Amino acid sequence: MNRIQKITEKSSALVVSWESGENSVYPYLYLRDNCPSPATRHSTGQKLIETSAIAPDIAPLKVILSAHQEVVVDWNCGTHTSNFSADWLFGHRISRQAIQERQEEKKKKYPVSLWNAALNKSLPEGNYPDVLTNEVALADWLEKVSTYGFAILRNVPAEPEMVIQVTSLFGYIRETNYGKLFDVKTTVNPNNLAFTSLGLSAHTDNPYRNPTPTLQLLHCLSSSAAGGNSILVDGFKVIADLKAYSSELFELLCTTPVTFSFADQHSHIERTTTIIGRDVYGAVNAIRFNNRSIQSFEVEEDKMLAFYTAYQQLAKMIDDEKYFVQFKMEATDLFIVDNERILHGRTAYDSAAGERFLQGAYADRDGLLSKMNVLNYRRYTNENSNTR
Ligand SMILES: [Fe+2]
Secondary structure, eight states: OOOEEEEEEOSSEEEEEETTSOEEEEEHHHHHHTOOSTTTBOTTSOBOSOGGGSOTTOOEEEEEEOTTSEEEEEESSTTOEEEEEHHHHHHTOOSHHHHHHHHHHHHHHSOOOOOOGGGGGGOOEEEHHHHHHOHHHHHHHHHHHHHHSEEEEEOOOSOTTHHHHHHHTTSOBOOBTTBSSEEESOOSSOSSGGGSSSOEEEEOSOTTSSSOOSEEEEEEEEEOSSBOOEEEEEHHHHHHHHHHHOHHHHHHHHHOOEEEEEEOSSOEEEEEEOSEEEOTTSOEEEEOOOTTTBOOOOOOTTTHHHHHHHHHHHHHHHTOGGGEEEEOOOTTOEEEEETTTEEEEEOOBOGGGSOEEEEEEEEOHHHHHHHHHHHHHHHHTTSSTTOO
16 A cells, blocks of 8 residues: 655645655645545546636645545635545556556556457457356457457357347447448449449448447358458558558558548538547557548648558558458358458459358447446456356
8 A cells, every 4th residue: 555654735736745755746726626525526437516616726724644544635615625545646646657657557458469360370259159148258259359459259140130139248339321230242233332242452431420430240141152251450550560661651641631421312421530540649549441432632732642652552551461360251150340440351252153141230449348347347356257
């Protein structure tokens, strides 16, 4: 346990001196705003006070360090008293180093493993009857999705709408203009190349939506046609290699706006974004690559060819078999991909010599991560860990 040696009141902040020798500074406004009492912060994590209503120059009337290592603050505004445990204070240190440490801890919680074709030897997969009946099996399968960006699920009954049932194990269907689910098979006058028997180079789905669905599921109901292998590519691995090859090309794909669009009789959907997305810390968190729905580049004349160099380099890498995980989906197979990380495609198939029928659906990553958090909490606190 981290023990407080002493506290010092400064004009706008409290300084906690730890027995380790470290000093931590907490502005009073920050302390009042984040008071852990149930009157300020609900057990759901929701804040119950208006930050804007706190006087910026709020200060304590009195501060004591109790014998139980609690810092007790009586405030000069209102009648509230706050109790900050040593653990709470230690967990809320706001030095640059402490904030960075907590960011690193969060990343370690659900580590990401980049992959290439070597992963073909041991595809991440689960078994539907197991994940349906056993929370640990479900948590393990979801963790594979989080780590590798995709996972296969075997033995999902080859019945219509099972893709909705599987989604309900961890989250919610994201309904689109294609419906709650969509059929992928050869059709006459298809409105999308996916609904033909042609090969499809690896892509992410629906970059024209805002927000783009972050998960896609595909379930195979029949597979007697020759060909039609599924191809998956880890977009984050390709981007890491592209960045190592040329940081200039990488930067162009991170910063150049492009527009994706889809239009038919009933819908006209459009989004302008970048091909590589980065999070608030600058780390890559999305790839949006779909050569069918991308529109003419709106890039100035002196920069156009450089952008084409970057785009074509990325496309060639995505098309390089050294990055391919490849497998033939049989009836009862399902896979789920993180649609902003993993590109999916397929080889051409012969629709004259058999049938290939998949059902797909979209969902979102937040539901999956929430389910993982809940399952892992139960698992590691040993509560109801084997039944659902
Ligand atoms: Fe697709």
